[in-house]
Amino acid sequence: MSSSRDARRVGHGQPLVAIVGRPNVGKSTLFNRLAGGRQAITDDQPGVTRDRLYAEVEWTGRHFTLVDTGGLVPRSKDEMESLVRIQAEEAIAEADLVVLLCDAREGVTDADLQVAEMLRRSGCASVLVVNKVDHLEQADTLGEFYRLGLGDPHPVSAVTGRRSGDLLEILTAALGLIPSEEVEKGQPIAITLAGRPNAGKSTMINRLSDSQVSIVDAKPGTTRDTTSILLEWEGREFLLTDTAGLRHRTKVEGQVEYYSGLRAGHAIEKADVVLLLIDAAEGVTVQDARIARQVIEAGRGLIVVANKWDQIEAKGGDTGEYRKEMEARFPFLVDYPILFSSGMTGKGVWPCLREAVKIWETRRLRVPTARLNKFLTAVFTATPPGGGVDVRVYYITQQGVAPPTFVAFVNHPTQIPESYKRFVENHLRREFGFSGTPVRILFRPNRRGAET
DSSP, rough: OOOOGGEEEOOOSEEEEEEEETSSSSHHHHHHHHSSSSSSOOSSSSTTSSSSSOOOOOOOOEEEEEOOOOOOOTOOOOHHHHHHHHHHHHHHOOSEEEEEEEEETOSHHHHHHHHHHHHHHTTOOOOEEEEOOSSGGGGGGGGGGGGGGSOOOOOOOTTTTTTHHHHHHHHHHTTTTTOOOOOOOOOEEEEEEEEEEEEEEHHHHHHHSSOOOOOOOOSSTOOSOOOOOOOOETTTTEEEEEEOOOOOOOOOOOHHHHHHHHHHHHHHOOOOOEEEEEEEOOOOOOOHHHHHHHHHHHHEEEEEEEEEEHHHHHTOOHHHHHHHHHHHGGGGGGGGGEEOOOOOOOOOSSHHHHHHHHHHHHTTTTOHHHHHHHHHHHHHSSOOOOOOSSSOOEEEEEEEEETTEEEEEEEEEEGOOOOHHHHHHHHHHHHHHHSSSOOEEEEEEOOOSSSO
């Protein structure tokens, strides 16, 4: 049986730069500015970022990985702030260079002094950056930041981008980077963990990566940003992405949760395969089905994972009956694998990766045109569409992969009912083994471009 000992974290392959600082100094805004996109959620309220976020940065042919962290409150006894501090400390430990970000408008605070002391004790290379310097005259007020003992303060405005290019030059020089050619390499299988709040997504990604990638808390809604980790297992690379819990839009509260939902949606759209985690103890809900349909409409592979199965197993629960009930309630799930796991104990988590590999390969399967035409002719001959119209099929071809997409040319495409299209899709799935992936079949007029 595979275990976490068989998996290993894959190094980023390039230097790591971590941004740290107390809450609300603009770390996520600077992260977004340097990474060239709105990857981290920003908000006026402190404490929005909790987990570590990674992004690749390129500057004049030089590459490094940037890490965003939650706000450091060094001596706080608050449970969540303590968990955030652990995340930031892990980022510092793995970083080649640390950026301490401060706020020019507030000056040096006790929290800044405590974080600076932590960096000096760690012995890591660091760069002091002072944010919210929007005007030239503000630079005259930076003298007090020498108190932190981390060298010259470098002024920036993360919001406007002022001196961000200068900062990138400073960072790449501190890392000793020189321009290099882009290295071609195989892309990892992108797996996104999605689901309702408190379904166990963060526990699952921590179990698979054998590290504290995401903060886990009994309260729902702990994860807000998407967090990713690169993993190698059984000779394959995986990019695992944890997401915020998705609730029905009528129950979304505030801007932070709204943007968290957007990030989760984008992570689904970028995935090869989505692990939809449901709370096995609660059973599959209408919202779970909505998320599943969102994945399918996005053309992604889908695995339904009944997580926290250890709680059901302890009561004598049966996987066969559970699967039967789930498919009876939501029949469209019959085309997708349903697995059972416990992120807490680790039981059943590794088959999720194995199944994801199968679906990744299935999504890229190409069927020869001759086999497709023989198949479709046999289906139309054995069971015509009906409806009083003589619908004839001319030929079918595969238009694309990921998801598998087919175009069938017939004489009367508008006369083919949706039920018959699903009938053909079901036969296509069984004939060629398209399990776990959406399949798209488009019916088009024949080559003369009109129905005849």
